[in-house]
Amino acid sequence: GQNIDQPTEMTATEGAIVQINCTYQTSGFNGLFWYQQHAGEAPTFLSYNVLDGLEEKGRFSSFLSRSKGYSYLLLKELQMKDSASYLCAVRDPGGNKLVFGAGTILRVKS
Amino acid sequence: EAQVTQNPRYLITVTGKKLTVTCSQNMNHEYMSWYRQDPGLGLRQIYYSMNVEVTDKGDVPEGYKVSRKEKRNFPLILESPSPNQTSLYFCASSLGPGLHTGELFFGEGSRLTVL
Numbered sequence: 320g321q322n323i324d325q326p327t328e329m330t331a332t333e334g335a336i337v338q339i340n341c342t343y344q345t346s347g348f349n350g351l352f353w354y355q356q357h358a359g360e361a362p363t364f365l366s367y368n369v370l371d372g373l374e375e376k377g378r379f380s381s382f383l384s385r386s387k388g389y390s391y392l393l394l395k396e397l398q399m400k401d402s403a404s405y406l407c408a409v410r411d412p413g414g415n416k417l418v419f420g421a422g423t424i425l426r427v428k429s
Numbered sequence: 430e431a432q433v434t435q436n437p438r439y440l441i442t443v444t445g446k447k448l449t450v451t452c453s454q455n456m457n458h459e460y461m462s463w464y465r466q467d468p469g470l471g472l473r474q475i476y477y478s479m480n481v482e483v484t485d486k487g488d489v490p491e492g493y494k495v496s497r498k499e500k501r502n503f504p505l506i507l508e509s510p511s512p513n514q515t516s517l518y519f520c521a522s523s524l525g526p527g528l529h530t531g532e533l534f535f536g537e538g539s540r541l542t543v544l
Binding site for chain 1: 462464469470471472473474477479485487488519531532533534535536537538
């Protein structure tokens, strides 16, 4: 089976940097995803890591360490519109299933 | 516009009354999946389909059925809904797990209440 842990809630200030952590315990690994979900809306894809290291995409970066079962999503220059839930998800070795963590609610305050 | 469309978006029904939530995608995706989202539990996979006529159970399939007769459609059927199936349901599609990143494209969600 797969178990994915992420903090329930975080608060950060507009313009700051925030790091959202995700740890996972899996019987195999075939990629890790981050999705953003605004309240009342569908999740949207942010990033994908399958190899160790940092993937940068504009203000958002995602890091993976497979040996530690650890990932983080880094959001820079926070904006109010970044207030959302951030979902960490791990793909099973067969590649057919994506298992999600419960999500981290990020609140950005001015 | 590339999209995944679910209907209905909102539904209140009663225990035991069969219902179907439709899902259609216009991106020619092979892979489709249904999730339910409950507070504190995140998104949990109900069923998925790798291609036409190929479906398999996810983590919480009890009480649900699916079919994949056409590539674009993947309806979710609740034969005899119960209150514990009250949830927010998302349909999603992707090119396929082995293709590109396999990122999922989600529909807008269907909020179902079973009384």
